[in-house]
Amino acid sequence: MTSLKDFIEQSLTEIVEGLEAFEKKTDKATANPTLSNDNPPVEVLKSAGLIYLGLTDENTPDLARNKKFRYATMLDFDVAVTVSAAKAGDVGAKASLQVVGVNIGGGASGTASHSNASEQRLKFRIPLELKITKDPGVAF
Amino acid sequence: MANLDEFILQTFRDIHRAVQTFNEEAGDNIAAPAQDQRNPDVNQAIQRAGYMHLGRSYAINVDFDVAVTAEDTTSADAGARIDIKVLSIGAGVDAENRAETVSRTKFRIPLKL
Numbered sequence: 001m002t003s004l005k006d007f008i009e010q011s012l013t014e015i016v017e018g019l020e021a022f023e024k025k026t027d028k029a030t031a032n033p034t035l036s037n038d039n040p041p042v043e044v045l046k047s048a049g050l051i052y053l054g055l056t057d058e059n060t061p062d063l064a065r066n067k068k069f070r071y072a073t074m075l076d077f078d079v080a081v082t083v084s085a086a087k088a089g090d091v092g093a094k095a096s097l098q099v100v101g102v103n104i105g106g107g108a109s110g111t112a113s114h115s116n117a118s119e120q121r122l123k124f125r126i127p128l129e130l131k132i133t134k135d136p137g138v139a140f
Numbered sequence: 141m142a143n144l145d146e147f148i149l150q151t152f153r154d155i156h157r158a159v160q161t162f163n164e165e166a167g168d169n170i171a172a173p174a175q176d177q178r179n180p181d182v183n184q185a186i187q188r189a190g191y192m193h194l195g196r197s198y199a200i201n202v203d204f205d206v207a208v209t210a211e212d213t214t215s216a217d218a219g220a221r222i223d224i225k226v227l228s229i230g231a232g233v234d235a236e237n238r239a240e241t242v243s244r245t246k247f248r249i250p251l252k253l
Contacts, residue, residue, distance in 0.1 A: 051191075052182055
């Protein structure tokens, strides 16, 4: 088992590392492509399960030439945790949360691998803005 | 078993610290990124994605589904008191003068990261 904090952090990190590794290995496909258009592709992003964040900072030198749209993917966490309570008399100790089963998806439904009447479930969605690739990407 | 308040506190702490640590180390990749708050399209997109739009920022929702037990810990010294305890998996029932019933409680609390 791992702590809830480590689990979230590691999930975010491994997604980024996976995409970076993918980018290095292929030039025939683009993960997280740049969006270019005169109009914000709000509906397109929404239907793709992504979230529109506005324009790139036009003060950023390498992005100033082209208007580009920022977006974030959303990580849905559905986590079963168990509590490791602080021992009585252990001053300053806090309860810690350990992940016992997990289900991550981009809005997809599913069930965790672990089920117990006394388990605690946490669901939350963290937006993740991934580094914009160099690829000009898709124009609408 | 931990009290429910400790459980909530630790949940928020873990989520917040995980995002904070990731953002310190992940370069241009950003968890819970700031949005362009002047753009109405963005604000609308934030709301449609299920986040709580707060004007200049937004909050994620954390849904809790927790197995709890209410313990009557009334004593002569402390007076009447009920503690809400979060069950641990595999935890046995402490039969020591406590009347316990396992219940589930579900609630949603927004968290601004």
